[in-house]
Amino acid sequence: DVKVTQSSRYLVKRTGEKVFLECVQDMDHENMFWYRQDPGLGLRLIYFSYDVKMKEKGDIPEGYSVSREKKERFSLILESASTNQTSMYLCASRKWGGLQETQYFGPGTRLLVL
Amino acid sequence: AQKVTQAQTEISVVEKEDVTLDCVYETRDTTYYLFWYKQPPSGELVFLIRRNSFDEQNEISGRYSWNFQKSTSSFNFTITASQVVDSAVYFCALEGFTGGGNKLTFGTGTQLKVEL
Numbered sequence: 001d002v003k004v005t006q007s008s009r010y011l012v013k014r015t016g017e018k019v020f021l022e023c024v025q026d027m028d029h030e031n032m033f034w035y036r037q038d039p040g041l042g043l044r045l046i047y048f049s050y051d052v053k054m055k056e057k058g059d060i061p062e063g064y065s066v067s068r069e070k071k072e073r074f075s076l077i078l079e080s081a082s083t084n085q086t087s088m089y090l091c092a093s094r095k096w097g098g099l100q101e102t103q104y105f106g107p108g109t110r111l112l113v114l
Numbered sequence: 115a116q117k118v119t120q121a122q123t124e125i126s127v128v129e130k131e132d133v134t135l136d137c138v139y140e141t142r143d144t145t146y147y148l149f150w151y152k153q154p155p156s157g158e159l160v161f162l163i164r165r166n167s168f169d170e171q172n173e174i175s176g177r178y179s180w181n182f183q184k185s186t187s188s189f190n191f192t193i194t195a196s197q198v199v200d201s202a203v204y205f206c207a208l209e210g211f212t213g214g215g216n217k218l219t220f221g222t223g224t225q226l227k228v229e230l
């Protein structure tokens with residue numbers, strides 16, 4: 001079974017703090033993704049990574065950056081957290097192969113920025 | 115542009131009732147994939163099904179069934195004899211080559227509540 005884990009289920013941070021959200025997958029998947037989920041908006045793609053050290057912006061990259069130094073790990077960084085970044089963050093991974101492969105999701109991190 | 119519409123924000127049913135969750139999509143791609151995911155209260159999205167645009171056969175898996183109709187751009191999901199454990203948010207999603215083929219476009223989700 002595919003296993004995607006996220007470092008924290010719940011996080012509380014203060015405005016202006018630098019925040020790191022970690023995601024690890026154990027299936028040697030090349031592609032990894034970060035989404036945020038907000039009520040009434042569904043899931044929106046922040047960043048994705050084709051492979052190690054490669055990254056592409058998604059629909060809402062502003063205020064975020066990412067790091068992929070190892071294949072199994074994909075980090076989302078909030079350089080200076082703001083209250084409008086309070087959200088549920090979901091990580092996903094997928095085997096290389098594009099459309100015919102399925103994205104598998106982690107349990108999510110609920111981030112509250114005060 | 116790709117778009118997925120789940121017009122039903124919330125549905126409440128009594129256990130053992132059948133329920134259908136609607137999904138309508140828009141895409142200019144001729145090759146694309148449609149997905150359904152379940153998100154229980156724990157938060158993790160659980161993959162349910164993937165269907166490609168060339169396969170319009172309906173699919174049944176236990177109490178779950180899916181009806182894909184390209185003519186109406188719909189990919190509806192039916193749960194037969196619903197159970198309390200089916201209570202969750204259900205997302206329909208679409209992925210096509212638009213945007214490089216690495217972007218799932220999600221609907222806004224349908225909250226299903228199954229009561230005793």
